[in-house]
Amino acid sequence: MFKQLSIFDMPVVPAKKQEHVRDIVRNNSKESESIKLFSLETLMRKRFGVTRCSALRIKPNEGLYSLYRKLANYIYKNGDWNDADLLENAVVVGKLAYNNKQIIPHDEVPAIARAEFVADQDNPMRNHDNLWRDLKDDERDIILINAEGSSQPEWTKLIRLTNTSIGNSKSGRIMYFRGYVDFTFTFINEKKLIGYGRLSKAVLDAYDKQKPDFKRKTLMDLLSDLLNNLYGGKRYGYKFIKFPLHNETSDTPLEKSLYKNVLDSNRALDFVYNFLMSNYNIIVTQRYQAKITKTTRAAAWQTKKHITDATYSLMRHNRLLGAFAKLELDNDVDRQAFKYFEDEVLRVLKVLPKGLTKPVLRLRRLGNYRALGMYVPAVNNIVVDFRGPNDGEVDMNEAGFHSFIHEYGHYLDHQTLKGWKPLSLQPEFADIVLKYQRKAREAKLNKLSYYCVPTEIFARCFERYMDQLNYKTPLLDKHENYLTLAEYKLIDDEMMKEVVSYFDKVFPQIRENLQK
Numbered sequence: 001m002f003k004q005l006s007i008f009d010m011p012v013v014p015a016k017k018q019e020h021v022r023d024i025v026r027n028n029s030k031e032s033e034s035i036k037l038f039s040l041e042t043l044m045r046k047r048f049g050v051t052r053c054s055a056l057r058i059k060p061n062e063g064l065y066s067l068y069r070k071l072a073n074y075i076y077k078n079g080d081w082n083d084a085d086l087l088e089n090a091v092v093v094g095k096l097a098y099n100n101k102q103i104i105p106h107d108e109v110p111a112i113a114r115a116e117f118v119a120d121q122d123n124p125m126r127n128h129d130n131l132w133r134d135l136k137d138d139e140r141d142i143i144l145i146n147a148e149g150s151s152q153p154e155w156t157k158l159i160r161l162t163n164t165s166i167g168n169s170k171s172g173r174i175m176y177f178r179g180y181v182d183f184t185f186t187f188i189n190e191k192k193l194i195g196y197g198r199l200s201k202a203v204l205d206a207y208d209k210q211k212p213d214f215k216r217k218t219l220m221d222l223l224s225d226l227l228n229n230l231y232g233g234k235r236y237g238y239k240f241i242k243f244p245l246h247n248e249t250s251d252t253p254l255e256k257s258l259y260k261n262v263l264d265s266n267r268a269l270d271f272v273y274n275f276l277m278s279n280y281n282i283i284v285t286q287r288y289q290a291k292i293t294k295t296t297r298a299a300a301w302q303t304k305k306h307i308t309d310a311t312y313s314l315m316r317h318n319r320l321l322g323a324f325a326k327l328e329l330d331n332d333v334d335r336q337a338f339k340y341f342e343d344e345v346l347r348v349l350k351v352l353p354k355g356l357t358k359p360v361l362r363l364r365r366l367g368n369y370r371a372l373g374m375y376v377p378a379v380n381n382i383v384v385d386f387r388g389p390n391d392g393e394v395d396m397n398e399a400g401f402h403s404f405i406h407e408y409g410h411y412l413d414h415q416t417l418k419g420w421k422p423l424s425l426q427p428e429f430a431d432i433v434l435k436y437q438r439k440a441r442e443a444k445l446n447k448l449s450y451y452c453v454p455t456e457i458f459a460r461c462f463e464r465y466m467d468q469l470n471y472k473t474p475l476l477d478k479h480e481n482y483l484t485l486a487e488y489k490l491i492d493d494e495m496m497k498e499v500v501s502y503f504d505k506v507f508p509q510i511r512e513n514l515q516k
Contacts, residue, residue, distance in 0.1 A: 040286050040421075047279075048198050049085070050078040053286045057449075060441035064240040064269065067276045068226045072195030074283070081194050083117070087142065089197025090115035090159050094144040096200060097172050097186050098157065099224040112157070113147035124156050124183075138163050158185040161193065168192060172228030196227050203275055212271055214264040222268045242266040277434055281425060281454045288453045293378045307331060318342060323349050325358040325380075333363055333386050341386075341401060348473055351513045352408060355415030373403030375410035375459075377422075382407045404475040409462030413455050416506075423506065424458035432498055433457050439490045451487050464491050465503045469514060 044050050056074050058067060079085075094112045118124075118141050135141065144157040161167070167189030176184045200223050207219055225231050225239050243262050307315070311331050320327050320342055329338065341363075360379070363386045373384045384404055413422045423429060437452045445451050467482050482488045491499060504511065 040282055040289075043421075044279075044282065044286070047202050048075045048079070049081075050075055051080055052078040053283060053290065054078055055287065056280060056283050058280065060438070063237065064273055064276075065226060065232055065237075067280075068196075068199070068272070069232075071276055071279060072199045073191065074195075075198050076191045076195035079194070079198075081190075085194060086161070086190065087115045087117070089193050089201075090142045090144065092197040092201050093188060093193055093227065094157065094159060096196075096220070096224045096227045097159075097174055098144075098184075099220050111146045112144045114145050115142050115159070116145065117141070118143045118158075123158075135160075136162070136164070155182045155184055158183075159193075160185060160187050161190060162187055163189045169229055172224065173230060192227075200227070203272060206275055207271065212267060214267040214271070218261075218264040218268045219271065222265075222272060226272075240269065242269050274430065278425070278427075278430065281430075281433060282421075284449075284453055285422070285425060285455060288455065289377055292374065292376055310335075314338065319346060320361065323358065324361040324382075326360040328360070328362040328364065330364040330386065332365070337386070338363070344401075344473060344475055345404070348405070348475055351471070351510060352405075353412060353416075353507045353509050355411055356418065357415055359411050359415070373407040375407045375414075377410070377414045380411070380415065382411055401475055402477050405466055405473070406459045406463050406477075409459035410455055412462070412507075413458045422455055422458070424454035428506075429454075429458065429502060432461065432495065432502065435495055435498075436461075436490055439492075440487075443486065443490065445486055445490070460487060461491060461499045462503065464488060464496065465499055466510075468496065468500060469510070471514065 041053070044053075054074065054077060056070060058070065062070075091112055091114060094115065098112065120135055120141075123141055124143075139160060139162045142159040142161060144159065166187045170187040171189070171192050172186065174184050174186050176182075203223065204216075204219070207216060225236075230236070231239055243266060245259070245262060245266065308331050311329050311333070314333075314335065315327050315329050318327060323346070357380055359375075360381045362381060362383045364383065365385060373382070375382055382404075384401060384407065386401065413424050416423055417426070424433065433454050436457045440448055440452050450456065463476060464482055466476055467479055
């Protein structure tokens with residue numbers, strides 16, 4: 001059976017095999033030479049032109065055609081567009097629409113170089129009164145112009161931009177009137193022209209940078225089909241599903257050629273699917289980070305004003321200050337319990353890797369946030385609730401302290417690599433994310449949107465990894481919880497092998513430190 005590829009869009013650094021993860025993590029100076037310091041917002045603005053972030057929801061086992069449409073609609077919804085954007089994307093969409101040998105009898109990408117709005121009175125189709133109808137108020141015509149020196153015929157290629165129903169139902173389909181084949185046209189609405197244009201260009205840019213092992217023409221054919229509204233129904237669903245392949249055994253040229261064509265098609269499907277899911281997970285992460293920053297802005301990561309002298313003295317004189325940039329304690333923190341916590345954290349930190357920048361550690365009440373702990377990436381803060389289950393006495397095995405390693409996993413996710421992506425959005429972790437998300441949707445897990453955030457999957461897997469190593473600490477949850485709680489049971493034995501392999505490569509120092 002043909003194994004699905006892991007081809008993710010990495011605009012600056014090509015996707016690397018998992019064997020290279022250790023080199024990436026260890027050699028941060030080399031990484032910083034090739035990865036610029038981009039925020040996720042800057043990345044999405046550069047890639048798609050979006051200036052906002054909104055919700056994007058997908059269903060279990062959502063098909064490629066539907067995924068593509070949803071991301072294209074998201075792009076249009078979250079950007080600010082003008083006439084120049086319409087013309088730029090008309091060139092992209094025109095090349096896809098005319099990527100049809102029945103219309104353009106050349107085995108090459110349509111040689112469309114630019115697009116121009118054409119005034120009503122100057123439209124060349126007006127010369128044929130029997131073909132022409134006047135434009136409605138919200139309609140515009142765009143003429144597509146070939147590059148100079150192109151061997152392709154200079155037929156009139158027209159995009160009619162219309163927000164009527166035909167702008168969707170006929171999109172991606174080239175039409176002409178009988179007897180006038182040199183006058184061709186298609187319909188499309190503004191939302192689809194912008195969304196599909198920007199998304200398709202980003203996919204093609206990713207292909208050109210990564211240079212995967214299949215023909216660009218195969219990708220063009222697939223993008224053309226995704227643009228064509230005709231293929232949105234179940235009847236043509238086969239176009240967007242991989243064909244199962246066994247190892248090539250035939251020696252006949254015809255069968256070898258067919259095998260290579262199907263292999264290319266499968267790889268193109270993988271490439272586009274992985275690109276879509278990679279960007280979906282970036283959007284999910286953006287929303288998650290924005291929500292955390294917004295909900296914690298009130299006070300969770302700001303030092304309280306009314307701190308007692310005894311608490312202030314403990315904050316200024318303790319052994320954790322060597323490991324953290326700052327320590328804040330709530331006035332209600334039990335000093336004896338803190339001494340136990342301090343000893344345990346120092347012991348654990350001898351095993352765990354360090355991030356690029358020391359985090360701030362805050363021990364305080366988190367009742368308003370309904371959480372035992374949280375990591376706020378915008379300010380690099382680890383916050384842990386120190387209370388016990390009865391909001392009173394502290395039991396290290398029951399209080400929020402056991403969330404420490406989970407929150408430290410978030411910290412490592414965001415503070416290991418110099419660059420614009422957390423580890424949870426890197427290609428090397430992508431297969432684990434996709435498998436977990438698929439299992440969570442199939443299981444109809446409660447709070448699905450929360451559990452499927454890539455950084456939450458990363459932190460949960462990091463917990464399971466430490467438990468798998470049989471590491472005993474009250475800063476980790478109970479072993480039985482990892483075997484019984486739904487969100488952890490999704491990491492089954494098969495996935496756990498991938499998790500262990502991943503963390504062994506990314507953080508080899510953990511095993512090394514445990515063996516000392």
